[in-house]
Amino acid sequence: MIASESGSSPPASPPRSDTGTQAAGWNLSEPARHWSSLFLLSGLIGVLSGLAAVALDTALDTGVELAIGSLADLAGAAVVVPRWPVLLLPAVGGLMAGALVQWLSGGETLHGTNQVVAAFHHQGGVLPLRPPLIRALAAVGLISCGGSAGPEGPISALGAAIGSSVAGRLDLPPRLRRVCLIAGCAGGVGAVFQCPLGGALFAAGMPYREPEFEAESIVPAFVSSVLSYSTFMAFRGYGQHLIPGADRLAFSSPLELGVYALLGILCGGLAILLGLCVRLVESRPGPGLGLPRWLSAGLAGLVVGAMACLLPQIMDARYLFIRGVIGGGLFEEPVAAARSAWGWAAVFGLVAVTKCAAAALTVGTSGAGGLLGPSVFIGGAAGAALAATAEAVLPGTLAPDLRAALAAVGMAGVISASMRTPLAAIVMVTEMTGAYGLIVPLMLVSVVSYVVGKRWGLNDAQLESGAESPAHAGDALVRALQSRRVRDLMDTDWPHVVSPNTTLGEMVRSMPSGSRPLFIVVDRGRMLGVVSLTDISRVISEPGISELVIAGDIMTSDHPVARPNDRLYGVLDKFRRTNDNVLPVLSDDGSDRYIGVLARQTIHRRIREHLDRLRSHVQREHEGIVTIEQDEQLWQLVLGISAPRADVVQRLAVPAEVVGRSIREADFRRRYAAQIIAVQKPDGTLRCPPDIDARMVGDETLLVIMS
């Protein structure tokens, strides 16, 4: 050590402090800071998602009432009601929605929930706000005109986009941005379906085909969903379930299980039909004719209009028809009373099947609207169809309550398979209907339907499990880094601590040969800044400079610093912002008191030790993998390249005189007595070994071995 105390120093601004959360005298522990930040963030996302849901839901109510609701009875049992406006209005909606999506939202083809899943896995949680917003507005217009789509998917995608955008504003890393994405989606679903718990479980489980949850997102999803639901209900009114009349229903006999099992199979089958229809439509854009989206959506609207002339119920996106089946006494209507049980079965069955085709046509061509709502509707219609069929085959066998219960439970069945979220489906329908007495049949139907139909689920972007998701690449390593703190690895005896008036010559003479240490400039225990050898090495040979320049002249005071209580995972991001091999460590109390350094090498060594232990665990637990290990492939897969000899590898900025020239042209090895072993791009990616004919760019970093 040269010196660490000094009586005088040149003026300097203090080093950058990373203790923004220790404001106003609060001195929370790191976990408390983490959770309080996450709660605040999730709460904000929840409120914003809830407000978005209120706006869209209100607009939809008004739109439906003014447009298609004034032309057709969507809640009734009447069929074959041909009218020109009903034929044409969905086409108008399709044209309008298709045009909006095509010209204003970038022509994205994934439907609501699928967009969210794709953003989660493949876009680092980034879901721009504009496309989901345009699609949600397009969905309002489309559904108001009788389009056979649901608003729930677009609202959930909008909520997710809100979460992602909030995270983006705060410049959060991909891991937290994904958490915010899920929280926003939970808020959207929790509000619009009035199911806070179900919404959270749905959003956290939606990324995967298997029943698996995003554990890290669960708590934020809960918080967001609670706030979103509360905001939504404050505007829309408490006191009633989304689909009323089912809270009196209950499972009352084991004999009912057989019927419910049949319903599970039926729901699975309908989920398959819906999946097939959607894929058929989506694989043939512009019905195979190369038509623009707005035109194909308009033509599809015409077909849907024709279907609606026969079965107007398929235009219902507000669950009016299902409400009538479950609690509204639909069977007692005059037109219905005249219909036989077989007639009822035919109506419900046709509504369910036609809805599959109509929803696929509407959503698949326009790109607006979602399939989550139609899944609920189809499930309800399927349950009613089964009940009517049973009544036709064995009159009087099923009690009226059981018939209504089948419709309620059927909703969960189709969601379970089409969205591949069986647990969330059970909870969602329970909350939507208040039918807590139907938990047992909900479980049975959801599971059976999921097993039957999950292969044809609607969200193609879903991955099998977390093991396949880029979001979880390196989970073991990330956990290891999160579990360790800077204080566990820091070096409190760093020899290159200098006072601000230490001369350049003194610093250079203290450097071990071949090393490029970071000098920490300290005055009376306070860190004032750092001096990087990258700067020194370029001028040290100049006559007189070694005594002219002192540390205070050339130190930088905005160098990233670490605190003993920081987790290594977060600290690595700070290393990314500097070419230096160490970070100064300052006191946890938020002051500039210097206490040590954290070296890259130490972290590398600790990671290697951890991976070594991991490897031995893998060998013990999974004998088959030993065969891979024998070829030494596993280790290389984990590490990418063998660890460099960190003591001689240096990071250098590309020298100005060779910018624009290749390594070969610059004759780098001979010219600089240094061999480049890798080139680090500005985005952090490494090219190893380097391309010796590629032109070097000024903002690249060279990893070199000095001769």
Place this chain on the structure above:
Amino acid sequence: MLIHEGLSPHTILLKESPADADAALARMAGPLARELGVKVQLVRDEVIARERVRSTAVAAGAAIPHCRLTGISRFGVALLTADPPIRWDALGHSVDLVLMITGPRDAVSDHLRILANASRLLSSPAFRDRLRSAEKPEQVIRLVRVAEEVIEQQRHRDGMLGEIGGAAGDPGELEAAIAHLKWP
């Protein structure tokens, strides 16, 4: 960034007779602050504070007072030739060539490079002699520009090996270039 790019005819003060080092620094701070658009007091206080920490007298009657300032975006350079020479510091240095350098707080690399150039220029006897004989600011700017071009060419030729390996450019080249320089 090079020294001659920061020089201006207004910041070159020839044949001045300041009473002492502080007076010289205060005299130079005025025009330099006006060039940079900052308060004179800021430049004067910072450069004097730096001088108090450690003398910037280098060799054979030259000093290179310098500081980094917050709130400026470019380098500013002032030059003063003193006649008679002034006592510069407590170590007994006598100085008649003062090259003052101020740079932005965040431009560490450029600051170091410009100091290195200043150090190399003022270590050259030929350069010092020509500077002392300069009558007009334009002559000084031309002298510094020509000399810096030689230094930069040497840097470009030697590359990083020279910088890392401790091989400064051949002083003979600089002496020769200065010898061939004709005053405007």
